[in-house]
Amino acid sequence: MSELSRVCLDSKESKKNTLRGLIIVFSLTLLIICSTQAQGQSSKKSGWELITTDTELDILNVISTEGNEVWGFGESGLMMHSDDKGHNWNIFDSITNENLTSSDYLNGNLAIAGSNGLVMIKRGVSEWLDLSIPDNSIDLKDIAISSDDYFFVIGDKGTLWNYDGDAWENISMNGSMQYNSISFIDDNNGQNGIIVGNNGLILTTIDQGVTWDIITPPDAIKNSNIISIELFSNSKAYATTQEGRILVSRNLETSIGFEWDLVTEEKLPDNNIQIVNIDVINPLKIIITGTNNYIATSKDGGNTVEEHNISLIPLEMNWTIYDIEMIDGFCGVLSGSQGIILVTGINEDGCTEGLDQTLGFQIEEFNKFGKFADKYSSWMLDGLIATMKIVGFGILFGFIIGITLAMLKTAPTSLKDMLESHLERVIFFSWFMLPLSVLLTRQFENILFSVLVIITLLLIIKLIEFVNNNNYSEELSGQEGFFGLVISSERRLLWTRILGLSYIVGIPNIRGMEIRGGFAMIFESVISFKKLDLSGVAYIFAPIGDPMAFSYFILGIFITFPGLLLLTSNGKYSNVEIPYLKDKKIVIKPWELRPLNSLATLYTDMFRNTPLVVQFLFLHFGIEMGKRIENAADGIFDNIPYLADIFSDRIYLSAICALAMNSGAYQCETLRGAIAAIPSGQMEAGRSIGLTYLQTMRLIILPQSIRICIPPLGNEMVNLVLNSSLAMVIGYTELTRQGKLINAITFQITWTWGMVMISYFVVTWTLALILRRIEVKTKIPGLGIV
Amino acid sequence: MNKEVLNVKDMHKIYPGGVHAVKGVSFYVNEGESVAIIGSSGSGKSTVLRCINRLIEPTEGIVMLKGNRINTPVVDINEIRSRIGMVFQSFELFAHLKVLQNITLGLIHVRGMSESEAEDLALSVLERVDMLDRKDAYPGNLSGGQKQRVAIARALAMKPEILLFDEPTSALDPELIGSVLENIRSLADEGMTMVIVTHEIGFARDVADRIIYMDQGIIAEEGGSDIIDNPQTERMQKFLSTWD
Ligand SMILES: Nc1ncnc2c1ncn2[C@@H]1O[C@H](COP(=O)(O)OP(=O)(O)O)[C@@H](O)[C@H]1O
Numbered sequence A: 001m002s003e004l005s006r007v008c009l010d011s012k013e014s015k016k017n018t019l020r021g022l023i024i025v026f027s028l029t030l031l032i033i034c035s036t037q038a039q040g041q042s043s044k045k046s047g048w049e050l051i052t053t054d055t056e057l058d059i060l061n062v063i064s065t066e067g068n069e070v071w072g073f074g075e076s077g078l079m080m081h082s083d084d085k086g087h088n089w090n091i092f093d094s095i096t097n098e099n100l101t102s103s104d105y106l107n108g109n110l111a112i113a114g115s116n117g118l119v120m121i122k123r124g125v126s127e128w129l130d131l132s133i134p135d136n137s138i139d140l141k142d143i144a145i146s147s148d149d150y151f152f153v154i155g156d157k158g159t160l161w162n163y164d165g166d167a168w169e170n171i172s173m174n175g176s177m178q179y180n181s182i183s184f185i186d187d188n189n190g191q192n193g194i195i196v197g198n199n200g201l202i203l204t205t206i207d208q209g210v211t212w213d214i215i216t217p218p219d220a221i222k223n224s225n226i227i228s229i230e231l232f233s234n235s236k237a238y239a240t241t242q243e244g245r246i247l248v249s250r251n252l253e254t255s256i257g258f259e260w261d262l263v264t265e266e267k268l269p270d271n272n273i274q275i276v277n278i279d280v281i282n283p284l285k286i287i288i289t290g291t292n293n294y295i296a297t298s299k300d301g302g303n304t305v306e307e308h309n310i311s312l313i314p315l316e317m318n319w320t321i322y323d324i325e326m327i328d329g330f331c332g333v334l335s336g337s338q339g340i341i342l343v344t345g346i347n348e349d350g351c352t353e354g355l356d357q358t359l360g361f362q363i364e365e366f367n368k369f370g371k372f373a374d375k376y377s378s379w380m381l382d383g384l385i386a387t388m389k390i391v392g393f394g395i396l397f398g399f400i401i402g403i404t405l406a407m408l409k410t411a412p413t414s415l416k417d418m419l420e421s422h423l424e425r426v427i428f429f430s431w432f433m434l435p436l437s438v439l440l441t442r443q444f445e446n447i448l449f450s451v452l453v454i455i456t457l458l459l460i461i462k463l464i465e466f467v468n469n470n471n472y473s474e475e476l477s478g479q480e481g482f483f484g485l486v487i488s489s490e491r492r493l494l495w496t497r498i499l500g501l502s503y504i505v506g507i508p509n510i511r512g513m514e515i516r517g518g519f520a521m522i523f524e525s526v527i528s529f530k531k532l533d534l535s536g537v538a539y540i541f542a543p544i545g546d547p548m549a550f551s552y553f554i555l556g557i558f559i560t561f562p563g564l565l566l567l568t569s570n571g572k573y574s575n576v577e578i579p580y581l582k583d584k585k586i587v588i589k590p591w592e593l594r595p596l597n598s599l600a601t602l603y604t605d606m607f608r609n610t611p612l613v614v615q616f617l618f619l620h621f622g623i624e625m626g627k628r629i630e631n632a633a634d635g636i637f638d639n640i641p642y643l644a645d646i647f648s649d650r651i652y653l654s655a656i657c658a659l660a661m662n663s664g665a666y667q668c669e670t671l672r673g674a675i676a677a678i679p680s681g682q683m684e685a686g687r688s689i690g691l692t693y694l695q696t697m698r699l700i701i702l703p704q705s706i707r708i709c710i711p712p713l714g715n716e717m718v719n720l721v722l723n724s725s726l727a728m729v730i731g732y733t734e735l736t737r738q739g740k741l742i743n744a745i746t747f748q749i750t751w752t753w754g755m756v757m758i759s760y761f762v763v764t765w766t767l768a769l770i771l772r773r774i775e776v777k778t779k780i781p782g783l784g785i786v
Numbered sequence B: 001m002n003k004e005v006l007n008v009k010d011m012h013k014i015y016p017g018g019v020h021a022v023k024g025v026s027f028y029v030n031e032g033e034s035v036a037i038i039g040s041s042g043s044g045k046s047t048v049l050r051c052i053n054r055l056i057e058p059t060e061g062i063v064m065l066k067g068n069r070i071n072t073p074v075v076d077i078n079e080i081r082s083r084i085g086m087v088f089q090s091f092e093l094f095a096h097l098k099v100l101q102n103i104t105l106g107l108i109h110v111r112g113m114s115e116s117e118a119e120d121l122a123l124s125v126l127e128r129v130d131m132l133d134r135k136d137a138y139p140g141n142l143s144g145g146q147k148q149r150v151a152i153a154r155a156l157a158m159k160p161e162i163l164l165f166d167e168p169t170s171a172l173d174p175e176l177i178g179s180v181l182e183n184i185r186s187l188a189d190e191g192m193t194m195v196i197v198t199h200e201i202g203f204a205r206d207v208a209d210r211i212i213y214m215d216q217g218i219i220a221e222e223g224g225s226d227i228i229d230n231p232q233t234e235r236m237q238k239f240l241s242t243w244d
């Protein structure tokens, strides 16, 4: 006997071991993939060309005026001019010894400002005119022309002067402020202007500098120095802090400049680099420059900033890049310390090279595929690893979501069952757990935290239940109840009605603890909808017009319906029959409504009836899923660098969520089909030996149905890999996006996309092979047609 | 005195489609007694059995197990079911588990036994139904008779207070029936309390202490095993004549 049992123990053990082995191998692979940093070193050449100038002085700013004309100004009165987009320069004799720190150009007027209060202006072709401010002890930092003969300068100690065509006026406000940069809009008669400064200072005017409003900056940059601002147009202004955090202002409800969002939250990883300038090329494309040869561009309004490898810039030492002026989208001039000038475009036709994608970086000639593949396979690898990262987690979470949804969808629990057999439990959750979770979330403003608390509470309850169940007496107590709480049969109806009433009215406002009931939710959301001023059919877009109100509306309906049903219950849970012909009737079965099923159906319908691209965009930009998760997890994983990394990359988080949530919806349907394929007798057999519904699902139904649906699930997973390419729309640098980048640099369309295709094929094919192997391995002997 | 294990009072079952399958059935089973239910197909035998352990809910009536009512919403039905064994016509072994695991599953997850305890117990019940040598086989590789014996072992292992059989041999080839019936017979000899729905009239007569004849949802005749030889009602006479 013991011999026998040892044999079976062994066989069981070995089976468990293979499973454990599989899990370990899978998680290890995931870990390795995710922690690998691709080693590829790109070997691009810079498209910037170094121009020799006859000066060693720092060129503090460059500005383009008309046509191909460019001016440069610098230390000790340095003035230089080029009429061919910066390729050849002519240095003028100094007419001043002050440092010329800034310049601005509008409608033929070129103005410069410098140390010791120097201001000079050149109107058209006329000579320079000295317009220095009366107080020559002030070093001016920046100048901005708002309209033809009207301009502003800022200087140390919060000085702000305004020239109105006749004379200077000192309109300084507060000596403790430290201004860094000023910018006025070029159209709209120059009414709008913005000044930025240290400690998150932002001042905005909408009346050409008569009044200035102090704007509250985003919290994160309260203590940062905002170093440069460009008011690009009526609807877009960008500013950057010294640490490279980019702010944007749009004119939505307020005028431009009043509300600011931090688009680039991360500081530059390198503390030695200080940003000095921001230049806006078009509403979405910006360049920031700084010390240590730093140039970075963003093509999506600051969401992703691509740092250009400083080793690519043909400078040997660490110079500061003071200013960059893009003459058009492709041609630029860049000025820096020690008289350096760099320009893009090296042929006579102008600056058609380097194009939009790579701004200032040269296209290489590849005549041999080997050379190309050699150079860019590391890029492909980067992309592939990035793809695998989202795919790995996507598959994992997608499967979890899929199984959960499938279980919810097949759950037989109807309203009737819940009330008949589990009234105590329902009351407990409605009156205790639900308010608790709402209040916790409100208290800590952190959903993740309250979810953790709730889970802990549930576990404790489960534990107590478990302990209670384990010492059940041999005597049949007969009563289940919840936690020893049992509502007697005569009282059940009363409590059911009270529960229904509570759904409708909620918790009244006592010390801010208010939780609105279903009626209030519907009522208030309808009022909010009215405010939207929509007409007719346009109401289908109300969810976007007021998402909060819409979710309350839906929630309100979901709460009020069962509330009314419970309130009016007569305890019999009978169907409603509405006769409409002599012997025909409509039968409504409100009590057979399966709440879990309805919830899951809502979810899958939502995700299966919208395009994945839109889901990506909506989740990432629309509701800022990644950002929310990042904020919720802020600080929790500080001690686990690996997790901290994951939880600080919001694009990555959004991409995983979108993929997993979408795939989950599809996997759910596959699994549900497989569950339905298991004979109902298996469920009966499980239940008849005393297993609970969930145990039977977990131990008997799911193991069999998952085996059945391995092939279709495999398809879903392959789909997930292929769909992951859409993550590029939110700026996630996966394989396809990497391909796009390579393409933009090399123009080797066939080679690039060919390589991308092969990479995808290798991944999905391997996945399919693994799944086929799993299918064979897990096949049940003696079952099914091979 | 004889202790009453199961008592069914005035049970009715109306299926959602409106079929009135059981129309007021009452009977009891005492400890150590085996009761056979016979009757033509569609007479409601399976329905009665399923209502007893609430795989389906009786529409009306009372089911008492050892003196306690079990068909009210407030009882822990899982606990009740673990005390009522059930053997199905179509075996319903768990196809993805080996024979041994089929039996230990309930012991571990319902009875809370450790794995080794459960295995010891499982091996002993397998020995009882003479299936020890196939303990590592998958159900798909067993013959029908073997499957049913494993199913019996699975129910037995839970040490149920009463065992319900729903036509345990109807899906078997004639030459396989014998061994299963043999197993049930020895259970009866050991004093297991059982309700057996069967078409094996001879077997019922030999094994059952009492016989219930059902027709069209009611108990048409009831008595000791002698009623097979001397049926009192016309309906039962007619039914038996078709079986000879
Ligand atoms: N799930 C069901 N839904 C509707 N009618 C059913 C269902 N199961 C059985 N019936 C009907 O109930 C009656 C009794 O069935 P059953 O108890 O299976 O009979 P028996 O086991 O005696 O052959 C039959 O008329 C059958 O058609």
Ligand SMILES: [Mg+2]
Pocket: B045, B046, B047, B167
């Ligand atoms: Mg039957």
